[in-house]
Amino acid sequence: MTGFLTLLARNRLALAGGIVLLLVGLLALVTPLLPLADPDVTNTSNRFRPIFSPDALLGTDHLGRDLLSRLMWGTRLSLAVGFAAAIVAATLGAAIGIIAGYYGGRTDNVIMRGVDMLMAFPYILLALAIVAALGPGLLNALIAVAAVNVPFFARNIRGITVGIAHKEFVDAARLAGLSNTRIILSEILPNVVPVIVIAMSTTIGWMILETAGLSFLGLGSQPPQADLGSMLGEARSALITNPHTSIVPGMMILIIVMAINLLGDGVRDALDPRLKSGALSRPMAATRVDRKAPVPAPTGAGLLDVQSLETQFHVKDRVYRAVGGVDLHVEKGECLGIIGESGSGKSVTALSVMGLVASPPGVVTGGAVYYDGEDLIGAPYRRLREMRGRNVAYIFQDPLATLHPLYRVGDQLIEAIRAHRPIGKAEGRAKAVDLLRAVRIPNAETRISDYPHEMSGGMRQRVGIAMALANDPDIIIADEPTTALDVTVQAQVLTILDDLRRSRGLAIVFITHDFGVVAQLCDRVAVMYAGRIVEEGRTAEILDAPRHPYTARLMACVPELGGGKRRLEAIAGLPPAVNKLPPGCAFAERCTRVQEDCRQGHIPLARAGGHGVRCLHPIDDSREAAQ
Numbered sequence: 001m002t003g004f005l006t007l008l009a010r011n012r013l014a015l016a017g018g019i020v021l022l023l024v025g026l027l028a029l030v031t032p033l034l035p036l037a038d039p040d041v042t043n044t045s046n047r048f049r050p051i052f053s054p055d056a057l058l059g060t061d062h063l064g065r066d067l068l069s070r071l072m073w074g075t076r077l078s079l080a081v082g083f084a085a086a087i088v089a090a091t092l093g094a095a096i097g098i099i100a101g102y103y104g105g106r107t108d109n110v111i112m113r114g115v116d117m118l119m120a121f122p123y124i125l126l127a128l129a130i131v132a133a134l135g136p137g138l139l140n141a142l143i144a145v146a147a148v149n150v151p152f153f154a155r156n157i158r159g160i161t162v163g164i165a166h167k168e169f170v171d172a173a174r175l176a177g178l179s180n181t182r183i184i185l186s187e188i189l190p191n192v193v194p195v196i197v198i199a200m201s202t203t204i205g206w207m208i209l210e211t212a213g214l215s216f217l218g219l220g221s222q223p224p225q226a227d228l229g230s231m232l233g234e235a236r237s238a239l240i241t242n243p244h245t246s247i248v249p250g251m252m253i254l255i256i257v258m259a260i261n262l263l264g265d266g267v268r269d270a271l272d273p274r275l276k277s278g279a280l281s282r283p284m285a286a287t288r289v290d291r292k293a294p295v296p297a298p299t300g301a302g303l304l305d306v307q308s309l310e311t312q313f314h315v316k317d318r319v320y321r322a323v324g325g326v327d328l329h330v331e332k333g334e335c336l337g338i339i340g341e342s343g344s345g346k347s348v349t350a351l352s353v354m355g356l357v358a359s360p361p362g363v364v365t366g367g368a369v370y371y372d373g374e375d376l377i378g379a380p381y382r383r384l385r386e387m388r389g390r391n392v393a394y395i396f397q398d399p400l401a402t403l404h405p406l407y408r409v410g411d412q413l414i415e416a417i418r419a420h421r422p423i424g425k426a427e428g429r430a431k432a433v434d435l436l437r438a439v440r441i442p443n444a445e446t447r448i449s450d451y452p453h454e455m456s457g458g459m460r461q462r463v464g465i466a467m468a469l470a471n472d473p474d475i476i477i478a479d480e481p482t483t484a485l486d487v488t489v490q491a492q493v494l495t496i497l498d499d500l501r502r503s504r505g506l507a508i509v510f511i512t513h514d515f516g517v518v519a520q521l522c523d524r525v526a527v528m529y530a531g532r533i534v535e536e537g538r539t540a541e542i543l544d545a546p547r548h549p550y551t552a553r554l555m556a557c558v559p560e561l562g563g564g565k566r567r568l569e570a571i572a573g574l575p576p577a578v579n580k581l582p583p584g585c586a587f588a589e590r591c592t593r594v595q596e597d598c599r600q601g602h603i604p605l606a607r608a609g610g611h612g613v614r615c616l617h618p619i620d621d622s623r624e625a626a627q
């Protein structure tokens with residue numbers, strides 16, 4: 001709750017909306033206690049007094065009634081009716097939606113067809129029909145407004161419930177013997193409540209307007225009782241001659257609805273922080289580049305030469321330094337492993353290479369990525385598009401998320417091939433079959449017509465590899481491609497990658513958590529921590545004698561088959577938040593070798609031969625590393 005309120009308070013517009021609404025609500029609450037004139041007492045000799053009259057601050061209406069008093073009492077009534085209608089509509093709609101979505105089948109059909117029938121009427125006609133049937137009056141207007149909004153909630157919540165009702169945790173609850181009512185209350189409801197709150201927060205304003213609309217037409221509050229709509233309705237005839245009688249209630253409606261909508265948007269954003277971080281906003285086609293420092297010149301090291309790369313996420317006033325000055329290079333045909341704990345910046349480094357970090361909120365703020373001497377960070381989007389897949393291709397962790405579920409894998413492969421080569425469909429298909437064979441998918445000719453869900457996880461990952469190979473790239477960046485696979489399939493996939501590397505001269509950048517994989521596949525390895533490379537060198541050298549305490553501790557966490565019984569040492573503490581990186585060594589807090597100078601200034605990556613380490617007190621002795 002505190003987190004939600006903090007997030008909400010950070011949104012200035014929502015905060016302003018909340019404060020205005022709170023003030024209006026407070027005023028409405030204390031209205032009976034205020035020394036106001038009676039809102040219903042008429043005095044025709046005193047009619048149409050202007051604003052700021054001595055005895056009527058906001059003037060009087062056509063019957064000489066005090067407009068300030070009517071405004072306060074009217075606001076109170078309009079707010080009460082609007083909120084009550086929203087609560088009734090949300091409760092009924094959510095209940096209907098949950099029942100339809102959870103039980104499905106005939107129940108769903110019957111309920112939703114009824115809802116569809118309600119939705120088939122224009123809502124204002126439906127509201128008018130309900131009020132006509134029940135008779136004019138504020139309570140009936142409330143019922144009408146609630147009734148016309150029930151279908152909106154029912155439809156929304158039913159859709160969400162259908163998705164949740166088929167989730168494994170609901171199946172588990174059912175298997176555990178929970179009754180349907182218990183499952184709905186304990187498993188479904190908590191998951192749909194945020195959606196109900198979001199839907200309510202964005203519709204209350206609308207319901208206040210609808211109630212005001214009915215009162216304006218004379219179907220809501222009845223004279224002499226004031227609500228904002230009826231005040232507007234009564235002022236209609238004096239709109240030109242005495243506009244203040246319309247402006248006063250009109251302004252209040254505007255203020256209330258604006259405040260509710262701003263607050264509602266804030267509530268939605270706070271409940272779904274992805275909206276705020278930009279995750280759901282449409283990202284740009286290439287990562288935004290904003291390099292302040294001069295671009296480093298190419299060193300000519302390797303086919304891919306990453307220099308001082310800095311990538312940040314700018315979320316409101318916070319800056320997350322996900323990649324804080326990374327230097328890497330990969331030679332043709334070489335396999336470079338990037339290893340590190342979760343959140344150390346491996347994926348963001350990899351995605352930055354081809355401008356694939358989503359912007360907003362991602363920004364490349366420094367450094368360069370040279371591919372064959374050409375700076376990709378500064379390259380125009382057209383050039384990047386040409387090179388994506390053709391020169392540098394990616395394999396991602398979860399092939400289910402990258403393959404389109406509604407297209408056959410063959411069609412997706414053919415599309416990937418044809419994106420860079422103007423070849424016919426038949427030729428594309430032949431090439432796709434060859435690719436599936438290259439990644440050792442049995443019966444490639446028939447499996448090409450499978451949908452992704454018809455394949456096993458390992459096969460889908462092979463399709464991912466085939467897709468990365470589709471345009472004979474020089475470099476493949478594989479971001480934890482085997483993490484989701486079991487060990488035997490993992491071994492097969494690694495073997496395929498290794499063979500392809502040797503047969504095609506592919507360079508591979510392999511991102512992983514697993515030192516075993518690094519040992520099997522990689523020529524060199526770079527260890528990342530808090531957005532920096534802390535150690536880099538030949539795999540055998542680092543595995544034999546890690547020099548950075550972090551690398552040594554990371555290796556000590558890995559169990560060894562046949563290595564006898566030994567205690568696995570977890571690394572105490574957590575990596576620092578990348579928006580609050582400490583000065584000096586980011587690992588200092590968790591390091592057993594830490595000394596005072598570790599916490600000060602920039603620590604460079606010191607190189608001796610091919611082995612680099614970013615540590616002031618590195619491990620010198622392999623026995624010490626093993627401890």
Ligand SMILES: Nc1ncnc2c1ncn2[C@@H]1O[C@H](COP(=O)(O)OP(=O)(O)OP(=O)(O)O)[C@@H](O)[C@H]1O
Pocket residue numbers: 277279313315320321322340341342343344345346347348349361578
């Ligand atoms: N959209 C975002 N907004 C803010 N911070 C982000 C965003 N995306 C990533 N980060 C931060 O960037 C840092 C690096 O993330 P990255 O995904 O590169 O880590 P990783 O080492 O690949 O982790 P994993 O092994 O779990 O994939 C993390 O601290 C992460 O929280």
